[in-house]
Amino acid sequence: MIDLATEARGKRLVSIENMAFQYGSGRRAKAVLNGIDLELRENEFVCVLGASGCGKTSLLRLIAGYERPTSGSVNVLGAARSGPRPEVGVVFQHANLFPWLTIRRNVEFGLRMQGAGREERRERAEDALRLVGLIDAADRLPYELSGGMKQRAAIARTIAASPTIILMDEPFGALDAITRESLQQQLRELWLSSRQSVLFITHDVDEALLLATRIVVLGGSPGAVLFDRPNPLHSEEGTADQLRRRYEYGKQREKLVETLKR
Numbered sequence: 001m002i003d004l005a006t007e008a009r010g011k012r013l014v015s016i017e018n019m020a021f022q023y024g025s026g027r028r029a030k031a032v033l034n035g036i037d038l039e040l041r042e043n044e045f046v047c048v049l050g051a052s053g054c055g056k057t058s059l060l061r062l063i064a065g066y067e068r069p070t071s072g073s074v075n076v077l078g079a080a081r082s083g084p085r086p087e088v089g090v091v092f093q094h095a096n097l098f099p100w101l102t103i104r105r106n107v108e109f110g111l112r113m114q115g116a117g118r119e120e121r122r123e124r125a126e127d128a129l130r131l132v133g134l135i136d137a138a139d140r141l142p143y144e145l146s147g148g149m150k151q152r153a154a155i156a157r158t159i160a161a162s163p164t165i166i167l168m169d170e171p172f173g174a175l176d177a178i179t180r181e182s183l184q185q186q187l188r189e190l191w192l193s194s195r196q197s198v199l200f201i202t203h204d205v206d207e208a209l210l211l212a213t214r215i216v217v218l219g220g221s222p223g224a225v226l227f228d229r230p231n232p233l234h235s236e237e238g239t240a241d242q243l244r245r246r247y248e249y250g251k252q253r254e255k256l257v258e259t260l261k262r
């Protein structure tokens, strides 16, 4: 029988089946993930929550193609191929901008690698910088920008390359609470207008409840999927404040925190 709820979720972009992963081998082996089944579909914003050390970054690195599974499969865009690829963009906790290049040149850099011509690079970089509200800072150097602006530049660099999937590893983890909230809201608006498929790693329950269409909780050692459900609070409207004032917010939050403690 066709599962209508699953069919409605759109095309499958990432499919992980019974996957295990370990670093090293023999006596130095460190089992990190075990029995992982996970999907990312078109237009989904999946937040992967988990306590420190449960394997979230390792999972992202496997999807990005930086690591290979020890057993089981990680299929991305129909292929189990390893190595970075332009269809998969990654945003890390630290912006990693080239300090000697202007913000514009940083954003253009990946496009040059893709072989885009000068005009096209300029246009796509400007569009991306406009989307993240950084067009006025385009000709500044990274050291002249605040932490939040640098993260927005890193997001612009990823968006400009038009990936099919964006992987984000705690992109706001190193920012102060106010900047973090403002960027969460901006990312939410960006996602609502683009419906880009995103897999977002975080250990922040509030961040997941605000941004996710679906929430996955990883836990245990080696890490396993403890919870994988649509975000019941996902909404197309409203700000973070309005979301937190919703009646069900406290209950859903508590449920996730309890799962995280397992």
Ligand SMILES: Nc1ncnc2c1ncn2[C@@H]1O[C@H](COP(=O)(O)OP(=O)(O)OP(=O)(O)O)[C@@H](O)[C@H]1O
Residues within 6 Å of the ligand: 023, 024, 030, 032, 050, 051, 052, 053, 054, 055, 056, 057, 058, 059, 203
């Ligand atoms: N290159 C490596 N070699 C060996 N062990 C590693 C390596 N990288 C990570 N680990 C170990 O794998 C486990 C999972 O690490 P990972 O970074 O994936 O967790 P995480 O959930 O992202 O943690 P955090 O939230 O603290 O970033 C940890 O125990 C870590 O020490």
